[in-house]
Amino acid sequence: MKSFQITRLLCTKQSTGMSKSLHHSFLRWQEHGSSVSSAAHRLLGRRVWYSHHLGRSYYKGSWGYQHLSFRGFHTSKPRFAAPLAPLAAFLVKLAGPLSKGIKLAAIVGGRTFRKNWKNLSAKNRLQLSKGVTVFIGGFGGACVGFYFFHLEESPVTHRTRFMPISHKQMVELTEKEYKNVLEAFAEHILPPNHPDHVRVFRVATRLLLANLGEEMNNLSWQVNVVESDEINAFVLPNGQIFMFTGMLKLLHNDNTLATVLGHEISHAILQHGAEQVSLHGFINMFLIISLAMLWALLPTDLIAFGAQWLQNRILVILLHLPYSRKLEEEADEVGMTMAARACFDVRESPRFWWRLAAAQDQMAQPEALKWLSTHPSHSDRAQKLETLLPKALEARTKCRCPPLPGEETFISREDQLPLRRPSPPP
Numbered sequence: 395m396k397s398f399q400i401t402r403l404l405c406t407k408q409s410t411g412m413s414k415s416l417h418h419s420f421l422r423w424q425e426h427g428s429s430v431s432s433a434a435h436r437l438l439g440r441r442v443w444y445s446h447h448l449g450r451s452y453y454k455g456s457w458g459y460q461h462l463s464f465r466g467f468h469t470s471k472p473r474f475a476a477p478l479a480p481l482a483a484f485l486v487k488l489a490g491p492l493s494k495g496i497k498l499a500a501i502v503g504g505r506t507f508r509k510n511w512k513n514l515s516a517k518n519r520l521q522l523s524k525g526v527t528v529f530i531g532g533f534g535g536a537c538v539g540f541y542f543f544h545l546e547e548s549p550v551t552h553r554t555r556f557m558p559i560s561h562k563q564m565v566e567l568t569e570k571e572y573k574n575v576l577e578a579f580a581e582h583i584l585p586p587n588h589p590d591h592v593r594v595f596r597v598a599t600r601l602l603l604a605n606l607g608e609e610m611n612n613l614s615w616q617v618n619v620v621e622s623d624e625i626n627a628f629v630l631p632n633g634q635i636f637m638f639t640g641m642l643k644l645l646h647n648d649n650t651l652a653t654v655l656g657h658e659i660s661h662a663i664l665q666h667g668a669e670q671v672s673l674h675g676f677i678n679m680f681l682i683i684s685l686a687m688l689w690a691l692l693p694t695d696l697i698a699f700g701a702q703w704l705q706n707r708i709l710v711i712l713l714h715l716p717y718s719r720k721l722e723e724e725a726d727e728v729g730m731t732m733a734a735r736a737c738f739d740v741r742e743s744p745r746f747w748w749r750l751a752a753a754q755d756q757m758a759q760p761e762a763l764k765w766l767s768t769h770p771s772h773s774d775r776a777q778k779l780e781t782l783l784p785k786a787l788e789a790r791t792k793c794r795c796p797p798l799p800g801e802e803t804f805i806s807r808e809d810q811l812p813l814r815r816p817s818p819p820p
Contacts, residue, residue, distance in 0.1 A: 489675035493682075500682045504689030505698075511690070533683065541676070548664055549609050550728050557665070557672055561612065564668035565632040572634050576618075579636075584619045591619045594637045597651045601659060604736035604793075609663040629658040631667040644750075649733070649742035656729030664728060666721045673717065677709065711765060718768040726775060727782055734786040737795035744783060747776035 514522065544558040576583075584591045595617045602610055613633030623640040630636075635658070645651040661667070685702060692698040726743075734740045751772035764771060770778070787798075 489671045489678065493675075493678045496682055497678075497685055500686040501689050501702075504686040504691075505695065507686075507690040508692075530683070537676075537679070544672075548669075548724075549607075550664065550731075551724055553724070555669055556676065557669055558676075559668045559672050561631075561665055561668060564665065564671065565613075567671075568630050568632045568667070572630055572632060575630070575634075575636065579618075579620045579622070582621045584621055584639075588619065590621075590637075590639055590642055591617065593648070594619050594635070594642070594651070594655070597648050598635055598655055598659070600736045600738075601652060601656055601732050605732045607663075609665075613662060627654050627658055629662045631662055631665065633662060635659070645746075647742070649739040650746045652733040652736065652738040653729065653740075653743045653746050656732040657725045658729075660725040660728040660732065661721070664721075664724065666725065669721070670718075674714075677713070681705075681709075715765065715768060719764075719770050722769050723775075723778060726779060730779060730782060730786045731789055734790040734795075735793050737790065737793060739798055740783065740786045740790060741798065743786075744776045744779040747772045747779065751776060 511519065540558070541556055544556060545554055546557050547553065548555050586592075586595075598615070598617055602615060615633040615635065617635045617637070619642075620636060620638045622638045624638045625640045625644065626636075626638045627641045628636050635655070637655075641654065642651070645654060684705065688701050688705070689695075689698045692701060730740055730743050733743065754772060762771070764774070790798075
C-alpha cells in the first residue's frame, strides 16, 4: 500500500538548505510510510472525504497518506503546569448558575449573623471576632497563593494570565454547550456541498493550515454554517466553527471572511473561554465572602443592598468590561497575524471595521459608551488594526506570499469620508 508525506512550508524561518524559490503554500507530496497523526491530516482528509467535519476524518481508498510532517509557529509553554485542584473545579461551578444560589446563601447567612450578634455577650463577641479574622486571613492567604501558583503565559501573545482551568476540562465543559447549539440550529445548518459552506470551509482550512501549532492540533475543527439573518459568528473552545449567513452577506470577499474567522479562531486557540471562566469564578469566590460581610456588618438591609449594588457595578465597569475588551483586541491582533500568514490581504481588516463604523454612522445608530461595552467600537478596532498593519504586512512578506496589488495606503479617502458626521444645524 502506498502512503504519502506532506511537507507544508509554513511561516517559519526556513533552513539554509531549503530552496528560496519554494512558495509559502506549496505542498510537496512524497512517497513515505508511517502512522497517522496531526491536525493537518484531519484537515486535508476532510477536504477529500467532504463530510462536514474538519477533524477526525480520514481518506478512504487504497492509497491514503499516513504520515504528515509540517512546520508551524511555536507558542509559549505555561510557566506553571499545576494539576487541576479541587478549588479550581469549584471555580468552574462559581462561574455558572450555582454562584447565584451560593451568593443568596451568603446574604442570608450575613443577615442572620447581624441579628444574632446583638444577643451575644462581650466575651462571645470577642471570641467570634478572632475566629472570623483568622478564617478570613487564612482564606485570603490561600487564595493569593492559589492565584500566583496558577499564573501562566498565554499562547502566541505571551501575556501573563490566571488560568487554573485546564484546556481539556474546558473542552469537556463545552461539549454540552455544543450539543445545545446544534439542537437549536439543527434544521438550519447548511449541507457540506452548499456554496456558503464550501466558502467558509476553504477559508478556515487555509487559515488553520498556515498556522499549525500545538493549540491547533489539540482541537477538533469543524465548520457549521447556519442559514439565518443573524449577523453572528463564533468558535467554541472545542474548535466548532459557527458562521451565520447573515454575517456572510457582509463579507464580500475571502479577505474579509478571513478577518472574522481569524478573530473567532483566535479566541479558541488563546483559550479565552477558559480564561474568562477562571476569572469570573475567582472573583465570585471573593464576592461570596464580601456579601456575607456586607450583610453582617452594615446596620440595615437597605444599606447592605445599596452597597451590594454599588459593588457589582464597580466590578463590572472597572474589571469585567475592560477585561472583555482586552481579550477582543488580543483576538483582533492574533487573527490579523493568522490571516497574514495565510497570505490573505490583511489590508481588508481595518477596512472592514471602518465600513461597519460608516454603516452605523449612516443609519444614525448611537454608539455605545466605550466603558459600558464588552467590545471595542468599530472605529476603535479599525484604528487599532491600522497601527498593527505594518507588522502584519511584514509577517506576510516573511511568509513569501505574493505581493499585494495597489498602493501601500490601505485606507482610501472614500473609505474615510462616510465616517464624518454631518455638522449640527445652526
